[in-house]
Every structure is written in structure tokens, then in C-alpha cells.
Amino acid sequence: MEKEKQSIINNTELPDSSSKLIFGDNILSSQFFRDYADMEILRNIQPEDIEDVSERYVPLYSTERESDTVKKVNISKYLPRKENQLNLPLYIISLIEHKTKVEYNVVMQILRYMVYIWEDYEKEMTRQQPGISSRKDFRYPPILPIVYYEGERKWTASLDISERILCGELLGKYLPHFRYQLVMLRNYSNEDLLEKGDEISLAMLINKIQRPEDVSAFVNLPGEQVGEILKDTPEYLLDTMAKLLRALLYRMNLPEGETEDVVSRIKERKMAKLFENVKMDIQAERRERAEAEEKLEEVEKKLEETAKNLEIYKLISKMTVKGSSENEIKVELMRKFSLSEELAEREYKKVLEEE
Secondary structure (H helix, E strand, C coil), X not given: CHHHHHHHHHCCCHHHHXXXXXXXXXXXXXXXXXXXXXXXXXXXXXXXXXXXXXXXXXHHHCCCCXXXXXXXXXXXXXXXXXXXXCCCCCEEEEEEEEECCCCCCHHHHXXXXXHHHHHHHHHHHHHHCCCHHHCCCCCCXXXXXXXXXXXXXXXXXXXXXXXXXXXXXXXXXXXXXXXXXXXXXXXXXXXXXXXXXXXXHHHHHHHCCCCHHHHHHHHCCCHHHHHHXXXXXXXXXXXXXXXXXXXXXXXCCCCXXXXXXXXXXXXXXXXXXXXXXXXXXHHHHHHHHHHHHHHHHHHHHHHHHHHHHHHXXXXXXXXXXXXXXXXXXXXXXXXXXXXXXXXXXXXXXXXXXXX
């Protein structure tokens, strides 16, 4: 017990650890697909339909993203008979990326992951049947990419890879498109999660607790309804919930004695009294939050400035390719970006010098 607790405390990637705990479990994963994946075919998925294949794929594309999970989901029995007349085993490979902050290149990162999975599949099929990938009827398995985001800030990263391609509009129909599904925890109220009434939603409720006021919001939930979720939960899943909560409370600097007292209430299924008599270091928490927000505002200002410069560059390049005159380009810069004539001319000359 002491060794297990110490490993969690020392882990510098606590959010990633919680993701591994959640999506490493097939019961929680099946509940996540049923409740939050935007696919009708997954509405009735059960734990036995899921195989965790993370150990096969994750090392292929990153040694630093060991928290990511890849699930092989058998959808054969949920397909209409006409869609699977030969009753073949059909699978969806689900790639779950866990994020606690906005990462602007995640769409490219996920695309690389998917290509690695498809390449591995092709090699495996070719090993079993040489030359199979060159056949007309050869198909790659479908992959459902999901980003599960727990951060408080709005997710502002591109959902479509086309938005990451410079001057992509010039390619027209030849511009590649690829999207991932975003499951954003902040979009679900405590009441929304509680209504689901399953363990994955309780885990998400726990992960929503990032500030002292979140503790108060949790305490104000109907205790009996919260407790009902764990009524028939297997003991090992109670342990998983306890690990999630322990990592959270240590991250919030709750003293060890109080932390273990709270954790023990989960194992005793006393959710209604989970945070009874718990005192949080509110001032320290608010101070850290204010400092973090100040730094974030500075970064966002720089990003906004960079984005504006990129838009200016794209406009000048596009109009130049179309043969627009210098004066026409400057007028459009003044109109679209509210620039003075002097600034418009400066931006125009700057782009020309770069080219």
C-alpha cells in the first residue's frame, strides 16, 4: 500500500496517470464509448467487446505518450445483417488521446498515430497473406480518434487538419481533410455527469475537481444519487476510483492523513460524506491559479499576434498568386485588418522580402 501510494505521489504526470487508470479498464472504456463517443454503433458496447492493444501500438509512435490508449472494439454483433452478411469480425480501432492543456498540433500528431497503426496492420496482413495489400478489395480498419480534454480553458486547437495547412485554400478539392472527436470535460455540468449514473461519469466528476470551489460543488450534489453509482461496483474498480482521488488530493496539497481518510470513504462506498470536514488550502490554490492565468494570458496574446501575422501572410500570398496589384493588396489589408496605409505597406514589403 505504501509503495503504491508513493509511486502515485512521485509521478510528475498525475493527469496522464489518471487517464491510464480510466481508459486502461474495459468497463470504464465501454461506458465512455456508450456515453460520450458520438457514434450510434457504440451505444451498446460491452466490456467483453473491447481489447486493449496499447502495448502493441503506443511504443510505435511515442515513448513520451505512454498514457495514451488504443482499443480494439468489436462491432460485429451490432451491425445490421445486411451490413455484415458474411458475419465477419469487424473492429474499430479507437485511439484515445488525453489532454489537460490545449495542444495546437494534436491533429497532426493523431494523424501520424493512425498511419502507424494502418502500416502495422498492413504488415501483419501481408505476413499472413503475402501480397494481400495490393488486392483491389483490401481495406484498412476504421480508426476513431478521440481527444479527451480535462483542461479548464476553451479548446482552441484545430479539429480539422486542413486548418493547419498554409494557404490550403489554394489546393481546392485536393486539400486533405481529417477530423478527430473532441470530448471536453468542461462542457458537461456535474448534473449532466451524475445523470449518466455510471463509474466513468463518477471518475469524470472526480477529475473536474481542480479548485476548492469544485469541492463545494461536488458536496452539493445529491449524496444518495452519487452513492447509488457505487452500489454494485466491483472492488477492483473501487480501488481505481480511490487511486484517482488520492492523486487528485495530493496534487491539491491536502495533508496525508485527511487524504487517506477521504480515500477510505470511497472504498466504504460513503460518497455522500466524501469531503466531510475537509479543509483545503484555498489561498494557496487561488494564488497559484492567478499566476497561471496571468502567464496564460501572455501566451495567448503572443499566439493571437502570430495568428494575425499568418493571416496577413496568407492574404498577401493569395492575392499575389492571383496577380493583384500592390495597391489592391494594400487596400485589402487596410480593410480586413484595420491597418493604416503605412502599416499595410510595411506588411506587404515584409512578405516580399521573406519570399
